[in-house]
Amino acid sequence: MARKFPELSVKELRAYIEPETLPFETTASLEAPGDRVVGQERAIDAIQFGMGMKTSGYNIFIAGPAKAGLTFMAKSFIEERARKEPTPPDWCYVFNFKEQDKPKCLKVTPGRGKALKKDMNEFIDTLQAKIPEVFDSDDYRAKESEVHQAFEKQRREIIDELSQQAKDQGFILQFSQVGMVIIPANKEGEPMTQEDLRHLGEEERLVLREKSDELHEKMKEAIKHIREAEAEFKDKHTKLDNEIALFVVGQLMDTYEETYKDDEQVLEYLKMVQEDILENIEDFKKKPEAAQQQGQPGTPFPMPTRETAMRKYDVNVLIDNSETEGAPVVIESNPAYPNIFGSIERQAWFGALFTDHTMIKAGALHKANGGYLVMKALDLLKWFVTYEALKRALRDGEVRIEDLGELYGIFSTRTIRPEPIPLNVKIVLTGDPYIYQLLYTYDDRFQKLFKVKAHMDDQMDRSEDKLLQCAGMISRYCEDHKLRHLDRTGVSRVLEYSVELTEDRDKLTLEFGTIGDLLKEANYFAGIEDCEFVKREHVEQAIKKRIYRSNLIEERMKEMMLKDIFWVETTGGKVGQVNGLSVLMAGDHVFGRPNRITCSVSVGREGMISIDRESKMSGPTHTKGLIILSSILKDRFAHNKPISLNASLCFEQSYGMVDGDSASSTELYVLLSAIADVPIKQGIAVTGSVSQKGEIQPIGGVNHKVKGFFDICKHKGLTGKQGVMIPSKNVRNLMLDQEVIDAAKEGKFHIWPVSTIEEGIELLTGMKAGKLQPDGTYPEGTLFRKVDDRLREIAEIVKTFGKDSDNGRKSSEEEGGCSGCGA
Incomplete structure (x- = not known):
């Protein structure tokens, strides 16, 4: 026993x-x-390393299971340490006075972006109010009148001199719509008529023509001097205006230059603003009330309350870090292209679309610039355009705001091309390790950009x-x-x-x-x-x-087992039949299911056949387990004879794929039972994979498997002889349901750990397995002896049958008959 x-x-x-x-x-x-x-010490160490490495390419990929809180860890851990890092600068877009379709970006001290926008608005508003007042003042009018009078005096002197010269020569200088005209005069000083000219002799006409030509040359010279005087007047007038404007602008600008003396780009921008204002001082001479009235309801062409000419002085604060503590940490849940790289908005205006630097909107990359951008890898990969553009931005070290509509030909309207902003950001992607492996294998640029893997x-x-x-x-x-x-x-x-x-x-x-x-x-x-x-x-x-x-599906399956629709026996003994255990996954629920595994053995040479494998309903791991099973059979019983048999194994009433090697030991037990013709206790369910040496190896889902068989035994009636046989290596994995533990405490259900197939077959059959003796046989009365004797018997039958077949074939050939048809 x-x-x-x-x-x-x-x-x-x-x-x-x-x-x-x-x-x-x-x-x-x-x-x-x-x-x-x-x-998560390993992952934390990797993240700390990635945050500390400011060299390009050391972006971070946090790999781990979905329920491990990847995003939470990235957010909480990185935010805490990012507070200790320096706050990045503000970024603004302003009008480019040299290339109007290419707005310039300004790097501003953190928190000063909003102040710059406010200061520029106040500056322009002040100029719009003060400049008209200055140019409407008595002092300005007096200086303007002085310049104008000087010009008029000079002009009058030139004309008077020309008029006197014409008079001396007997001509009159007159003014008409086409300009100055020199006309011959009679003795009374009146303009000559055509009649008077006809009464002149030929010689007199010739003298008159010569004098006229000479006076016309002098008139051209006079006109040239008048034009020079006009140009000089305009220069003086412009200089006067610039002096007046510069007096107003300069006083205000000195204050702002002092405020932003540490921001070189802002100082350069202020200088360009000052130059543009002086060049377009006429725009500021208009009173603000006139511009405001254009925007009132009822006007035929409504205009914005702020003059269009003044929009170029607006500052678009793209990124404001005034309230940011340390480096920013941005989590983007929808990494569409505009959300990451920003966008250029458009406004309808009399049936047309227009845009300018004030309509540039920031994306997540801009907001995270100088800090960290956290995204889920799977979300990012859904937007292929975004992923490719992100890699390009990281490689080039700059972020460009490009209009996808223009890029793909959706919009044909003219747009702007903002100056790219230098990019200094650490990208943090979170995702499954399998996604990381795929990207690392198939995307060569991914390897160069994400050199830090934080494996959770x-x-x-x-x-x-x-x-x-x-x-x-x-x-x-x-x-x-x-x-x-x-x-x-x-x-x-x-x-x-x-x-x-x-x-x-x-x-x-x-x-x-x-x-x-x-x-x-x-x-x-x-x-x-x-x-x-x-x-x-x-x-x-x-x-x-x-x-x-x-667990509705689980309950329905149990119900079918209780009604013997799915046939599972929990009492008695059967030859070539055993209860195996599998794990099924139904979405969010995992449960164990008993499976009836059967085996039939006959004389033959085909060897072992798995019906599930032949019907293509088993996976490669299950097939591997069957091959190992064949190896064990040869190791135990083919040491002194060839093994010849036909054996077929089957998962009964299995209508889906079978995979995994956790039933390999179970299939070995049922095969030994079928060969030895020894019944297996149906009250014991089996799980565990087997090695080529006959060792029972650990498997997964042991708790679900035990609970699944216990539930069936409970519903069919606990006898006290039922239980589950598990690998001894799986004892540490047991966290059984309290109901199973209570039944075990009362002796109604049992859990047996086994380490070898010998231990397992002894539990299942009640027979001693037997140990190979020096003479190559197993002891009498053991199960392995029965198996060995049956295999030897089958081998002899096959051998004898083979000889008889050969002799019969030879006789038929000698008689000239056909061995195949019996003729």
Whole structure:
């Protein structure tokens, strides 16, 4: 008889965190940990390195599972350290007086962008008010009159001199619409008529013509002097205007130049503004009231309240860091191109679209310039244009605001091309490690730009200090989200649930998103009972309700098993049949399902066949397990004979893909049972993969598998002989449901750990497996002896059948017959 294998004790079925071991009564008395991120030392070290490396190319990719709080970690950790970094400058766009379609960018001391805009508005408003007053003053009029009179005097002297010369020569200087005209005069000093000219002799006419030509030359000379005098007058008038304007502008400008003496680009801009104002002083001579009246309702052509001519002096504050503490940290959830790189807006104006530097809008890159821009990698990759443009911006070290409409021919209207802004930003992408691997492999530029990988873990070691840190995190979460605090029984259950998620007693989960949802749900149930604190029963209720909301498919499958639609036996013994265990995922719910695995063996040479594999319903890992199974069979029984048999294995009533090697040991047991013709106990379900050496290897989902078989046994009736056989390496992963533990405590359900196939087959059959003896045989009465004898018998049958077939074929050939048709 097989030896009795010890089953696991109740204490080994689950790890408990006793409330009495927690050094607090409620989380309200706990002080939140100073660091908002717990258990991510590796990732934190990488992020710190990436933040410290200011060299281009050291952008950060935070890789980890979705529920590990990647964005929260990036935000909380980076924001805390970014506050200690210098605040970046403000950026403004202003009118380019040299190239009007290329607005200039100004780098301004942090917080001074708004002040510059306000100062420029006040400056222009003051000029619009003061310049008309100055030019309307008596002092200006007197100086203007003086200049004008000097010009008129000079002009009059030139004309009088010309008139006297004409008179001396017998001509009269007259003025008409076409200018000055020299006309011959008679003796009375009156202009000659045509009749008078006809009575003149030929000689007199010739003399008169010569004098006229001479006077016309003098008149041309006089006109030239008059024009020179006009030009001189205009120069003096302009100089006078400039002196007056410069007096007003200069006084105001001196104040602003003193204010912005540390901003070189602003000083250069102010000089250009001053030059432009002096060149266009006529625009300022108009009174503001006249411009305002143009914008009043009822006017035929409404204009903006601020004159169009004055818009070029407006300052567009693109980035204002006046309230920024340290370096900015921007989180962009929708990385569309305009949201990242900014946009150029347009305004409809009498059926046309126009734009200028005041309509340039900032994007996330501008806002994060000098700091950090955090995005989800998957969101960014959905916008291919944005991703490519971002790589180009990082490579060139500048951010350009380009109009996509013009780029793709959507708009044909004229637009502006703002001067690019120098880019000094650290990009932080968050995403799954698989996305990082794909980008690293297939995008060569990604490798050069994202040299820092911060790999976040999904679990951490379970120690006393980590438990207290998690309790502190729970306290902070309750404070941040206005939830009820937990007493220590509630905290202990939350921590146990954290262990359940890792399926490792020595680990705690770092998927704080899942824990946060549990806290909210437990708070809801505590609120229904109007409790001051969340207790263990509230957390337990939240866990059960979460399962209840998602396990409809599991319940339907159990119902079909109870009705024997899905055939699972839990009592008795069967040859070539065993209960295997698998894990099914239905979206947000994972559960275990028993599977009936059968095997039939016959004489033949085809070897082992998996019906699931032949029907293309199994994956490569499952196929690998079958090949290993064949290797073990040869290792145990092909040492002194060839193995010849036909064996077919099948997952009964399986209508989907089968993958994974966790059933390889199960398939080996059922194969041995079928060969030896020894029944397997149907009350024991099996899981575990097997190595070529016959070792039972650990598998995943052990808790779901045990619970799945327990539920079927419970509904069909617990006999006290039922249980699950698991790999001994999986004992540390057990966090079984309390209902299973209670049944084990009463002796109604059992968990057996096994390490080798020999231990497993002894549990399943009640027979001793047997150990290979020096003579190459197994001891009498052992299961392996039965298997070995049956394989030898099959080999002899195949050998004999083969000889008979050969002899029969030879006889047929000698008689001239056909061995294939019996003729």
